[in-house]
Amino acid sequence: MxxxxxxxxxxxxxxxxxxxxxxxxxxxxxxxxxxxxxxxxxxxxxxxxxxxxxxxxxxxxxxxxxxxxxxxxGDLLRLPLDEAVWRIIDDLAIEQNLMSLRETGASQDEASLQMTLTGLPLNTLARLLAALRDRAGLQVRDCALTRNPDDPRLSDAHLVLAR
Structure with a gap:
């Protein structure tokens, strides 16, 4: 090279x-x-x-x-508030979880309901909320969600519903 x-x-x-x-x-x-x-x-x-x-x-x-x-x-839109909510509760078979359902005087212009549920799995609660919105045209005006004291995997919910 x-x-x-x-x-x-x-x-x-x-x-x-x-x-x-x-x-x-x-x-x-x-x-x-x-x-x-x-x-x-x-x-x-x-x-x-x-x-x-x-x-x-x-x-x-x-x-x-x-x-x-x-x-x-929604198929329940024309029903009164309480009837629509009861139909959804029956369809989801969560009657045993319902502690109270009563009318509330939150506003004079709109009818509203208070609903308290205990011991619900989150997926059932999500289906309930979706059905309330889609089938009954309801909105959640107030929501308090807590862990169930008897079973921490479940939830307790207090909802105020209105159209």
């Missing part, structure tokens, strides 16, 4: 000159290809993100409208 420790050191002068002429151009071409490829990939990702945002902004109002319509179209 004369003239250094590089692999092209033993090449003929013509081959070395061609290498040094072509190598920078090849490096620039490879770099340009990488840059363009990465730019296209990030551009595509940015376009997809913007399309997803636009689609989300179109869907959110529809979902909110559907939820509002479901609340207004």
């Amino acid at each position: 004369s003239g250094g420790g590089y692999f092209w050191s033993n090449w003929p002068d013509m081959s070395r000159q061609r290498l040094f002429r072509v190598a920078p151009r090849a490096l620039v071409a490879v770099g340009l290809c990488l840059f363009i490829g990465l730019r296209l990939l990030t551009g595509t990702a940015a376009v997809q993100i913007e399309e997803s945002k636009a689609q989300y902004s179109r869907v959110v109002p529809l979902v909110e409208e559907i939820r509002a319509l479901q609340a207004r179209q």
Whole structure:
């Protein structure tokens, strides 16, 4: 190996000159290809993100409208408050958990009920609240949720319901 420790050191002068002429151009071409490829990939990702945002902004109002319509179209909406609540309690078979259900004078403009339940699993409580909202069009005006003293895995709830 004369003239250094590089692999092209033993090449003929013509081959070395061609290498040094072509190598920078090849490096620039490879770099340009990488840059363009990465730019296209990030551009595509940015376009997809913007399309997803636009689609989300179109869907959110529809979902909110559907939820509002479901609340207004409940099968128990036309029943008096206490009858609607009793139907939901019967459907969920939680009569044994109901401690009290009585009318309250929270507001003169709207009828409201106070309901106290004990020993409910959280999933049953969630189904109860969803049914009150979706089927009877009721809102929870006040809620006190505590751990059941007899079984800490269960909950006790005091709800004030109104339309």
